[in-house]
Amino acid sequence: MKIRKAQYKDVPEISQLFIQMLRHIESLKTGNHDIQVSGYEDGFLEARLAADDALILVSEENDHVTGFLSIEKKHRGQDAYLYLDDFCVDEKHRGTGTGTALLEEAVSYAVKNHFPVLILHVFRYNTGAFDFYAKRGFTVLSEQDERCLMKKTAGAVV
Numbered sequence: 001m002k003i004r005k006a007q008y009k010d011v012p013e014i015s016q017l018f019i020q021m022l023r024h025i026e027s028l029k030t031g032n033h034d035i036q037v038s039g040y041e042d043g044f045l046e047a048r049l050a051a052d053d054a055l056i057l058v059s060e061e062n063d064h065v066t067g068f069l070s071i072e073k074k075h076r077g078q079d080a081y082l083y084l085d086d087f088c089v090d091e092k093h094r095g096t097g098t099g100t101a102l103l104e105e106a107v108s109y110a111v112k113n114h115f116p117v118l119i120l121h122v123f124r125y126n127t128g129a130f131d132f133y134a135k136r137g138f139t140v141l142s143e144q145d146e147r148c149l150m151k152k153t154a155g156a157v158v
Contacts, residue, residue, distance in 0.1 A: 110154035
């Protein structure tokens with residue numbers, strides 16, 4: 001498995017993984033496994049790939065994207081942090097270390113680029129994701145409706 005920065009050629013596979021992620025989250029919430037969801041708007045991923053304030057990491061195996069992590073670089077006054085936005089590992093690759101590798105690369109990026117904190121939201125009913133983050137050092141900062149805001153200090157071992 002290889003972790004690298006996403007490229008324009010990865011957009012179709014990232015888009016499919018995003019839909020897979022949305023279906024998974026909705027099925028956890030509603031119990032409906034056949035739910036129809038909309039993916040990214042046309043041009044959204046291409047714009048994110050070109051943006052200076054964003055980074056998309058992908059995991060790749062046999063020339064196929066097996067997971068992705070979309071990151072936003074945030075600055076508020078003197079504070080800087082990485083916001084981990086969309087994060088999905090293909091169902092067939094879960095439990096193989098792919099998610100951990102993507103997260104480790106995000107932490108490494110944060111340290112190298114002086115972002116002392118990583119922040120993300122996770123739905124409370126997505127217990128698999130919540131447990132994944134908690135095991136890797138994320139703690140709950142606040143609860144907001146159905147979501148928890150979680151935080152991790154960069155440099156802490158994943």
